[in-house]
Amino acid sequence: MAKIQILDEHIANQIAAGEVVERPSSVVKELVENAIDAGSTKVDVMVEEGGLMSIRVTDNGSGIEPEDCETAFYRHATSKLSSGRDLFQIRSLGFRGEALPSIAAVAKVQLISASSDSGLGYKVSIEGGKLKESEAAPAPKGTDLVIRELFYNTPARLKYMKTIQTELGHISDVMYRQALAHPEIGFSLRHNGNALLQTPGNGDLLQVIAAIYGNNAARAMVPIEYEDPDYTLRGFIGRPDLTRSNRNAISTVVNGRYIRNTGLQQAILRGYHTLLPIGRYPLVVLQLTMHPSLVDVNVHPAKLEVRFSKEGELNTFVETAVKGALSQHVLIPQVVKQQIGKGDSRSVIQEQFSFPSPSQAPVDTANRQEFIHSGNSAPVSGSPSREGSTAGGQGQGMDVPSVSSSMSQVRSPQVREGAAAGYAAGAGAGGSYNQKGWQNEVRTSALPKPEHIERLYESPAEAPQVPQFPELTLIGQHHGTYLIANNDTGLYLIDQHAAHERVNYEYYYEKFGSPADASQELLLPITLEFTPSDSEKLKDRLHWFESAGVILEHFGGQTFRVVSHPYWFPKGEEAAIIEEMADWVLNERSIDLAKIREKSSILCSCKASIKANQKLTQEEAVTLLRRLAACRQPYTCPHGRPIVVSFSTYDLEKLFKRVM
């Protein structure tokens, strides 16, 4: 007896729904794409309870002929493909004819559509794939689809849904993407009656960027335009100082379709080259146009992936375009700043092994102040003592770690995710490991390579007991990067940038213990802007800022106001710091106090220590060493890179073959 059967249409639709309709945002995506394909100039989306209760999409497009209204819900019913050949040059967003039947299989759907201005249209209602109503109805030209109780008949899927905020976040993302891909269409999004997005639909992409990312972001964009015989590129790319912690704000649109493509993303990032700090990503909106045969969109029914037939050429095209736009519009000093950050030895000025006297030294007062940060927590005079650490257990006269032993002593097996936010500033120290020089030849193997270094511990309080920092006599400074010092037992090289970060980190960690005490009301409040959906999220998370001493207030729409922050935030970096805090507050599910304290401290210490390759006066260098000695963990920077390496007298003697 035959065992293979053809599935009935309803079951087939439910199976397809599993792929096409993953969550409420997938419904919004499919319906909005249909509206775009229908040539609409206005698309309004209204959702309730994150789309789980209802989703309504109304457009002013071509509408559906009365006799097609039922057919539209049949499987593989589409008006967009008529022959197999069309599949290789798709010009519409949809073409599979799967969306409507899939949605109708797992929800209660009502369609009202009219294909003319006669005022007469047609209405169809379907529940869980079963036709309930089909009749003429009055309607303006265009289509109105209402989806109620999504997944009401597939409880397993319903159980899978996240919070209303999460679902709304996905829906907002879908709307942002469509709006960025189609500035010529006016989109609106409302949730439970609240307006979340409204784009003008006048073709001005920059206005769409402003509606989504805020006016400040829009102001920091530079236009990009480029073409070759195969491709045309238009759009806006953000200045490198406007960065985010993830790639979500890199938008690529191909022939009006928002897509995700790793190769393209990497080409864009290569275009920025060294302009971006490590772990930071730009805001980019690129609209690419090419012949439809150069891109295969038939890769996955619902995903954003596509395939390009001339991938290498396309990527080079994009990289060149981004480079060109940046070099045309972006100021050169930022390039220099980045090179220094990368520890480029060529840009480092060779210095003498002596310090200019304070009066001779070129002093930038602002930097100076920050460098010493006139701190009042660490003792500056007297012999080094470790503030706040327990007296016991710190072996008097313990061996000073040498190159070969210090790292293993300090390193603890606990390894966790690197603090990405802080990596940028630390890059200066990292680059110098590659520098050619005697120390490299001598002990390379003992020096941890930057890319292998992980965070070593959670917080200063949890830092393992480490040997007391040695008393040192300063000899000089090398390449504006390393301090050279010695004592009876050997020679020491101290990475001044890493040392500074460590000192600052512990300073701020202490401060963030009770940040509210120092919260200072601002005369001129700082305003920050976020996307509409991030703004919704932030409104519920303002208390997280408060625990870092930052009082942030919703100021209406996408704007927030910093009412006060601790006075000891690094000067001039306050807005950048709070923006970065917002970045992780938005991306964390839950944050506890300890994490806020640690992350905020790293953030502030990075911002305050950013200047690498800085000449120090002798006084400053001595102060830095004293402060370092007073740290609980003076041997590694907050990112785990070493601060000090040493050569014992015996090591030196061996090197010079005085002993064998």
Ligand code: ADP
């Ligand atoms: P596809 O978009 O892949 O063709 P769908 O299931 O999404 O398949 O839609 C089926 C058909 O219904 C479309 O081909 C189109 O003819 C029609 N249709 C759906 N939505 C609209 C709309 N908003 N305006 C006009 N026609 C529509």
Ligand code: MG
């Ligand atoms: Mg469709």
